[in-house]
Amino acid sequence: MTQEVEYDVVVLGGGPAGENVVDRTRAAGLSTALVEAELVGGECSYWACIPSKALLRPALARADARRVPGLAGAVGGPLDARAVFDHRDYWTGGWKDGGQHDWLASIGAHLHRGHGRLAGERRVAVEGPEGEHVLLAARHAVVVATGSRAVVPPLPGIAGARPWTSREATSAHRVPPRLLVVGGSVVAAEMATAWQALGSQVTVLVRGERLLPRMEPFAGELVAEALREAGAVVRTGVSAEAVVREEADGPVRVVLEGGEILEGDELLMATGRAPRTEDIGLETVGLEPGEWIAVDDGLRVPGHDWLYAVGDVNHRALLTHQGKYQARIAGAAIAARAAAGTAGRPDGAAAEPWGAYAATADTRALPQAVFTDPEAAAVGLTLAEAERAGHRVRAVDCDLGAVSGAGLYADGYRGRARMVVDLDREVLLGATFVGAGAAELVHAATIAVAGAVPIARLWHAVPAFPTISEVWLRLLEAYRDQGD
Ligand SMILES: Cc1cc2nc3c(=O)[nH]c(=O)nc-3n(C[C@H](O)[C@H](O)[C@H](O)COP(=O)(O)OP(=O)(O)OC[C@H]3O[C@@H](n4cnc5c(N)ncnc54)[C@H](O)[C@@H]3O)c2cc1C
Ligand SMILES: NC(=O)c1ccc[n+]([C@@H]2O[C@H](COP(=O)([O-])OP(=O)(O)OC[C@H]3O[C@@H](n4cnc5c(N)ncnc54)[C@H](O)[C@@H]3O)[C@@H](O)[C@H]2O)c1
Numbered sequence: 001m002t003q004e005v006e007y008d009v010v011v012l013g014g015g016p017a018g019e020n021v022v023d024r025t026r027a028a029g030l031s032t033a034l035v036e037a038e039l040v041g042g043e044c045s046y047w048a049c050i051p052s053k054a055l056l057r058p059a060l061a062r063a064d065a066r067r068v069p070g071l072a073g074a075v076g077g078p079l080d081a082r083a084v085f086d087h088r089d090y091w092t093g094g095w096k097d098g099g100q101h102d103w104l105a106s107i108g109a110h111l112h113r114g115h116g117r118l119a120g121e122r123r124v125a126v127e128g129p130e131g132e133h134v135l136l137a138a139r140h141a142v143v144v145a146t147g148s149r150a151v152v153p154p155l156p157g158i159a160g161a162r163p164w165t166s167r168e169a170t171s172a173h174r175v176p177p178r179l180l181v182v183g184g185s186v187v188a189a190e191m192a193t194a195w196q197a198l199g200s201q202v203t204v205l206v207r208g209e210r211l212l213p214r215m216e217p218f219a220g221e222l223v224a225e226a227l228r229e230a231g232a233v234v235r236t237g238v239s240a241e242a243v244v245r246e247e248a249d250g251p252v253r254v255v256l257e258g259g260e261i262l263e264g265d266e267l268l269m270a271t272g273r274a275p276r277t278e279d280i281g282l283e284t285v286g287l288e289p290g291e292w293i294a295v296d297d298g299l300r301v302p303g304h305d306w307l308y309a310v311g312d313v314n315h316r317a318l319l320t321h322q323g324k325y326q327a328r329i330a331g332a333a334i335a336a337r338a339a340a341g342t343a344g345r346p347d348g349a350a351a352e353p354w355g356a357y358a359a360t361a362d363t364r365a366l367p368q369a370v371f372t373d374p375e376a377a378a379v380g381l382t383l384a385e386a387e388r389a390g391h392r393v394r395a396v397d398c399d400l401g402a403v404s405g406a407g408l409y410a411d412g413y414r415g416r417a418r419m420v421v422d423l424d425r426e427v428l429l430g431a432t433f434v435g436a437g438a439a440e441l442v443h444a445a446t447i448a449v450a451g452a453v454p455i456a457r458l459w460h461a462v463p464a465f466p467t468i469s470e471v472w473l474r475l476l477e478a479y480r481d482q483g484d
Pocket of ligand 2: 153182183184185186187188190206207208213239240270271272273318319368369370371
């Protein structure tokens with residue numbers, strides 16, 4: 001007979017989003033169960049953010065050091081790939097989640113290991129690793145946080161070619177002499193940067209006209225330029241039509257549209273994500289298996305006041321920090337509604353944009369940092385997005401390298417910054433920074449965009465001298481001097 005256990009809250013999926021819901025509901029004193037099929041910590045901890053950044057950090061530090069007089073000579077050699085892999089393995093905990101397990105225990109959350117499926121309203125059925133079954137009943141809420149997985153397009157020959165996805169690209173322990181990368185977005189750009197620095201001869205095959213297509217055009221252009229200088233080949237406007245690997249440990253060949261054939265030792269398909277929803281019982285609550293789960297700004301699934309979805313699975317923003325933001329908001333709302341004794345209670349101002357129970361930043365102030373060389377970081381709208389949305393805007397651009405702090409940071413510092421100003425409200429709608437260290441510049445812009453800080457007040461936010469942040473002064477001066 002299936003055992004049934006009751007909790008206040010059941011969270012399905014223990015990635016960063018699911019974990020943060022648990023953190024909030026436990027802090028509010030609600031009994032909470034977390035169901036996890038693989039490793040607590042999710043994709044981010046073991047096959048995405050953490051291992052990718054651990055691989056990239058030595059590559060970016062070396063690139064920076066090579067531009068510093070007096071230091072360049074000391075870092076001319078290759079990276080010690082084994083030491084880099086050891087560093088990455090340390091940060092993934094050797095793909096073991098003991099630390100996360102202990103943290104869950106320390107906050108009094110209950111971990112159910114196994115595959116979870118919704119089983120009608122407020123119910124989650126868990127199939128454990130030994131085939132055992134448990135039915136979890138939620139008094140207040142079920143939160144789906146099952147994340148996403150890599151999509152591999154069904155090209156002829158692809159299955160037999162055993163391509164890498166982001167999982168292999170972040171966890172491999174051997175440097176392939178030649179790495180072909182299909183895709184042009186964030187995973188492609190970051191992994192091309194890491195593996196070229198680790199010693200692979202990387203060729204990136206971009207279907208579109210540039211790298212990083214969701215950012216301002218200069219971001220992808222500067223990153224492609226630097227990748228080429230590092231020895232990688234970046235080809236745009238090319239389409240992979242078929243893949244061939246004749247022998248298991250032999251080379252892999254990609255056939256391009258037009259018939260050209262490229263050969264590599266490994267092939268990374270960095271071609272996007274799909275929701276992990278095909279086998280989680282969505283059909284038992286009237287939702288479509290295999291689809292992203294649509295939610296309102298309060299992270300609730302319309303028509304089901306007990307059902308929330310946070311993180312990648314709702315497709316609002318496929319980023320760890322944003323999934324955690326959604327989790328904090330959903331967790332707080334669940335706790336408040338539980339305390340009030342009704343899921344349907346009107347939440348007043350808290351449910352309004354920028355209120356405690358609304359994930360407004362997902363659409364209005366979404367930041368992203370891409371850890372390429374140079375780094376590319378942006379928040380809010382690009383110029384094209386702002387124009388498409390019907391805002392009356394002006395873009396102001398600056399050469400990041402012209403700022404004293406950048407010149408002192410590295411010889412020949414190359415970079416660019418743009419702010420997109422709403423001319424009617426005189427506030428920023430977005431900003432983009434591309435250059436070494438740019439990832440740390442974006443949070444100031446996030447505050448300006450989320451806070452709708454007036455341009456007139458930004459003049460009083462004085463950047464320290466000589467930091468790269470002085471680019472803010474250059475941007476404000478350019479805006480002032482350009483007039484309307
Ligand atoms: C290579 C790469 C690098 C990235 N780098 C960054 C970065 O630097 N910064 C950033 O912000 N984002 C980055 N991302 C994106 C980031 O990884 C995701 O946005 C984040 O992991 C999403 O978190 P999540 O909790 O929604 O889902 P996930 O991390 O995918 O976790 C979902 C969890 O649910 C579990 N699960 C799924 N189905 C079930 C089920 N039926 N039963 C039980 N458990 C289940 C899974 O096992 C998994 O542990 C990167 C992505 C990739 C691919
Ligand atoms: N530093 C970070 O914040 C970071 C790092 C890595 C990934 N991520 C997140 O993870 C998610 C996944 O990233 P991603 O780069 O895998 O996916 P993506 O969805 O951002 O981009 C996929 C790319 O693959 C291309 N593509 C799709 N099918 C193709 C085909 N058949 N042939 C050639 N190209 C094809 C698309 O044109 C697109 O440019 C993104 O949302 C990203 O924001 C974030």
